[in-house]
Amino acid sequence: MKTFKLKKLEILESVEEDIIQHEIPLLDGLVINREDDLNRWVIEAYLDHTYQTFFEGLQENKDQIMIQVKITKESNAPATFITSIIGINLIGEHINVLFMGTIVDRQKGIIKDMLQELVEEGYQGESLINKFKELI
CATH class of the missing domain: 2.40.30 (Elongation Factor Tu (Ef-tu); domain 3)
Structure with a gap:
């Protein structure tokens, strides 16, 4: 403990x-x-x-x-x-x-929300990874 x-x-x-x-x-x-x-x-x-x-x-x-x-x-x-x-x-x-x-774990929640938003915006594959890296 x-x-x-x-x-x-x-x-x-x-x-x-x-x-x-x-x-x-x-x-x-x-x-x-x-x-x-x-x-x-x-x-x-x-x-x-x-x-x-x-x-x-x-x-x-x-x-x-x-x-x-x-x-x-x-x-x-x-x-x-x-x-x-x-x-x-x-x-x-x-x-x-x-x-x-x-x-x-607020960090996990923030990251999950960010990824969800990017997917909803149409990002996928390599473009999703690049945009995510850009944002963080």
Whole structure:
């Protein structure tokens, strides 16, 4: 297992056609790559207790929660996870929220979308390869 410092947490909520980002102020947190067969990660966010009702509502109403986190440094690119809340614990005046989920490989998604678009534009064979190389 590998453990990283959680620097930023956003809950991504789909409302009709829009995605609303809820930035959650952290007191502390960890991101743990379990390195198991299912590629699961555990994200622990240590927060002010005023967020308890918000997260309990998410836990009750949503099977899967998309979150975006920054790991180790604020300057790092965000990582996106599809998660479930596996625990909410009151710790004095604070809470910790435990998520378990899998990371979304955004690079693969971007490349897949780009290739799909090129194929739809009629590129194929050598011209597809050349145009793809040009774009990346």
